[in-house]
Amino acid sequence: MEDIAIVGIGCTPVGEPWDKSLRSIAVESTWNAMDDAGVDQVDGLVVGNMSSGNFIDQESLGPLIVDYAGLGNITAFKVEGACGSGGAALHAGAMAVASGYHDTVCVTGVEKMTDVVGDSATKILSNASDREYEAIHGVSFPGLNAMIMRRYMHDYNVKREDICSFPVNSHKHAVKNKYAMFRREISLDSVLNSPMVADPMTLMDCAPICDGAASLILTTKEKAHEYTDTPIYIKANSVKTDTIGVHDRKTVTSMRATVEAAREAFSISGLSPKDIETAEMHDAFSIMGVIGLEDIGFVERGQGAKFAADGQIAIGGSLPCCTHGGLKARGHPVGATGVYQVVELCRNLRGEGVIDVSNGLAQNIGGTGSTVAVTILGRD
């Protein structure tokens, strides 16, 4: 399986741009990535998006974005895997190039969540859980993650405050990222003392509702140097699934889809967890980031929170995580998140980011781990 090259990256600032529509941020991001690659046309567009039909009453994002970006009659479609849509769209984009069906493909992740009329964003997001067994009973994602956090604390004898380091770390890293939504540091105390969302989880454990778009231009390894001197290669991109309902799993303190996706990604890339120099973890809720570290194999079971509290996930630590702010502070425009993570890894690998590394891993979760994409990038 030949590596696919990323030759262009782009994104919009994450936030609440009331003056911009989904199509305008998607086009802005797509054009940014095309400019970065130095191309004025691509052969295909894969859109990562979760729920534009519910958020803004608009489907058909493929032709919508192609149309408003002025790209003519090219191939385009949307890929959905809940909050893992970005990672799944990258999978489809990589296959589009690897199959020889398309030479250059743009993958654009986009979500516009702040313009909702009627339903709340949290209700729309709950469509990614099992509607007939979870959401219908009123348990939304904050509720599911609070129960997982409680169980994790019980099983591994971890105190609530031990889990606070994850959002504190993400906020610290976001300060230098001009595309981040929250560019200010927070303290451990502020996490503990912020309003309770679902006991034991507080507001500062939760990624925000927001808008954003991020894009990647993909092509073959063979053609990469026609576009850029600093191509970044997809060493592996694996998408795995698990039961949609959390109640159907043997354990709730591990996500099987992460375990399986990571195992496959390490096998394909020939790397192991100890080889990875930086990780973009899916910290939609603090506990997700903690469990992800364990599922991927970076740390032993029950050690994720301690690893974060010891400063190992900070820039300067043994495994800098969420170096551009993660989902918590850069923001989590759900269908775009998996693409933002890869854009940020590319910045670091190109030498345009905040750390100097030669490889990196991104974990992008959909639902409560019903979809997980694990992507490993390398400089060569």
Place this chain on the structure above:
Amino acid sequence: MEDIAIVGIGCTPVGEPWDKSLRSIAVESTWNAMDDAGVDQVDGLVVGNMSSGNFIDQESLGPLIVDYAGLGNITAFKVEGACGSGGAALHAGAMAVASGYHDTVCVTGVEKMTDVVGDSATKILSNASDREYEAIHGVSFPGLNAMIMRRYMHDYNVKREDICSFPVNSHKHAVKNKYAMFRREISLDSVLNSPMVADPMTLMDCAPICDGAASLILTTKEKAHEYTDTPIYIKANSVKTDTIGVHDRKTVTSMRATVEAAREAFSISGLSPKDIETAEMHDAFSIMGVIGLEDIGFVERGQGAKFAADGQIAIGGSLPCCTHGGLKARGHPVGATGVYQVVELCRNLRGEGVIDVSNGLAQNIGGTGSTVAVTILGRD
């Protein structure tokens, strides 16, 4: 580009199964196709679906179907291209195999449209038009197609009754299809005299709101004979786009995405329109079927209605169309339609259908032609 093989097909009867949920019909269809291929596992699942988020408050169909079909932790995601979602999902599925990323892939198209609470199905479908320039003004797909029909009649001096042959043909062909929703013939007069939906288009010009699921098992040409003695090959599968809004086009009586997708599909397959022995046309509205015949190049501009009225699209005619009932009579569960078309072509090519042919073409439209998939199948 090596052909991809279809080694298993399956579907559910189209209709209003109030006792079955989306997950149950999707699993039934997936299992039918797996049984047909003689496999108890696949490596990946691509779901074609337009709007389950709006129709039934459920996203994450990839893991949902994998979970309830008992397929473990395999790769899965949804592909959306409005009513062209099925054709676009086939494109993604073919790339998944052609890329070497996955050996066997199931493509399942599914839509559950009859269980809607709140919004009407027609309003949800209008999310595939341009929300900000079309749907917001109240023009839904019946309205858009009625305007196109009126313009077509004016431009080519075609009488309203000349366009009635398309649904009459589809209903006649549906009689023998046990999976069809409407298994009864209708007359030209009944089309003319059925209730007006949007002048000049009557109820019998419009495909029904319904539920259904259809599935295909794909693998490489090399491995096809391990599964079946009658593999059917995808000679070409092209997906192209056009402006999402109809008002942005130079003409409304031709769909540029069909023209471009057909041109590419013929180029890849080495075939021409005159080589094609049967066609599954996207007759969601009678006028769409008529214009499709012209856009693909089967007939000259303005001759589509006459071609149908002359009986050329009937079984026994020069180009049998919609041999299993088309969208009008088999039914149009939107995200599944493109997969039903290919399942029906496979039946004919395998010798299990209603005509004996060695190749066939399917045209699957999303929106008002903003997405079009053209697929050409062959026996070898």
